[in-house]
Amino acid sequence: MAEISVADVTKTYGKKKNAFLALSGINVEIPDGVTVAIVGKSGSGKSTLMHAMSGLDRPEQGEVIVDGENILKLKAKQVDIFRSKKMAFVFQSFFVQGNDTCYSNVSLPLEIGRVPFRRRKARIMRALTSVGLEEKAHSKAKNLSGGEKQRLAIARAIVSEPRVLFADEPTGNLDSVTGAKIEKLLFDYARENHATLIVVTHDHDLASRCDMQVYLKDGKVERIEKRDGTSIQPEQITEGVIKRPLGGPRKVAVQ
């Protein structure tokens, strides 16, 4: 059974004359426990697709089925609960709370997920240990280096033991050595926990390490490649499904 199934998803930004099709009839099937790279240039819609798959964004058309549940049909509150239980994020610019301690940063998802106080400590320390930051648990996050901040972000992402881990350009702000360590942490988590890892990137080296690559161009799936060598053209999966309400995409740079 597919863990994530995106069917005919269309997302438009702006209104009327300024309308811009960020996603146009996207169809992607992501099996359980695979690593996926969403690859494309700026404005190709890769971040929008990630937001749509995580329920952060609401496409006006299509279905996003995660674990058998169409999250586009859920109420906002239920999507929030769903996300706090099953998903986690790592961002290019870390988004760690600089004035807070590492411990408190990692604690946040558990608090949001209503994990009882007494069960938090062990989980937080385990997450910090797995990224090698156990020594810095009570240091302020702003005193960490860039690589350490991203490791902290990974600890924060994995502490809630998500089934799906989204990483938006996770190595974009890091040098290649540090970036490689971060990549290893992400892939290790996915492998050890049989979790789905979805990496948004324009780095082809990073993309090639994934089981599956989804190439996006102008809001459409250009092609999907899998580790076993099969390459799927969009026609094969979208045939007879795509509707183009606005008559095709218009290219507008967004970032």
Added chain:
Amino acid sequence: MRRFDIMRRAARNLKQAKGRTFLTSLAIGVGAFTLTMALAAGQGTRDYADKLLKNNVDPQAMFIVKDKSLFQQGGTIGLREYDPDVSTNSSGRPGTTIKQLNESDITYFNSRGDLTNVIPTYTLSPKWVQFEGNTKKYIGSVDYYDATILNETKAGTLPTLGTQIADSDATIPQTYAETLGVDAGSLIGKTVSITFAQQATTASDAQIQQAFAAGGTQAVQDLLSPQEKTFTYTIRAVTKTPTMSFSATPRISISASSARIANAYQTTGTTSSGKYSSVTALVKSGSSPDTVKADLESHGYGAETAKDAQSILFTIVNTLQGIVAGFGLLTLLASLFGIINTQYISVLERTSQIGLMKALGMSKKAIAKLFRYEAAWIGLLGGALGAAVAFITGTLANPAISKALDIGDSQILEFVWWQIAAMIGALVLIAIIAGWLPSRKAAKLDPIEALRTE
């Protein structure tokens, strides 16, 4: 997210912006300070007034006049029909006339079953006062002994509360002993002579001729010059000046019946003879002063109970307190905009944090709550800060204020913990209301937009 976790996060967020938090809560603190002071001053003044009245007025005491207009603003002004009972009151404002009580009224009060200790207010104006062993003549005030108050004595003894002193006795205030330059104890048992004068009488021609025939020029002079009479009393006690007194003027006290005799002598031949502007009485226990008051009013008298006197004082106190509290509320209003502004800026500064929390699955409601709790903490901090500063300065200033106002051990600033707690509680609530708009903005923030910043 659990309420406790949200509260903790809110407190931590504020701690991370110490300067801003402190300054915002300081603004509220100023309001809280003013309000605490207003509350304390109101409470202290009310309590002082209460003590003052309790020391001076028996709760059963009743003040009765014939003329209800006495209780109205400035008495009655205008043209009224002549009434033999109406006399101009020299001590009042010129032209003010008041109806006076006469002996038949006193008899009526005494005949009522619910009044005791009916004592007309005898106005005694002695010409001079002399003390045994001292040839000098002094001017002093004389009053009748009020059995409803038990004063402290410096020397000598007083009868138990509610009992009059003997008709031959007198008490003198401590300050008189000081003026005389003698020890208070040495005055006990000595006599005090009080000389009253009758008003000069106008004699008819026939009376003058008769006097002249009888005793010559001297007799005529005697007839026309004011008559004087000296009453002598034994000093039984020297009283301390009570701090809780309405009238700061120290007076010699003689018994009510002695005062009656002296007053009768003093007013002989004048229109004031046998007439009194007011009467004090005690309502017998078992009867309610309010019922008696209503009944007296239905008989055409004006009456005021101890409670009425209290309510007049309290009205003044409450008005003053209201004015001070009003300023406090204005300050608070200003500080509310401070909270709104600070929280708005805080939302703008923390868009990425809000976006992240949303991405992690924090609900809109929880995010709104987080910001409202931050506002609540600011309110709590400001309220506690203002109240604490007010409490400390108030407690330190109290002795100086009491000394300056000469009110003895009483304190004008009285801090009541539940009033302060209620005020801080109200501040927290107000702060939450002020935090409403910014918290809504935070909750409505688009997480995708928010995560794009930086």
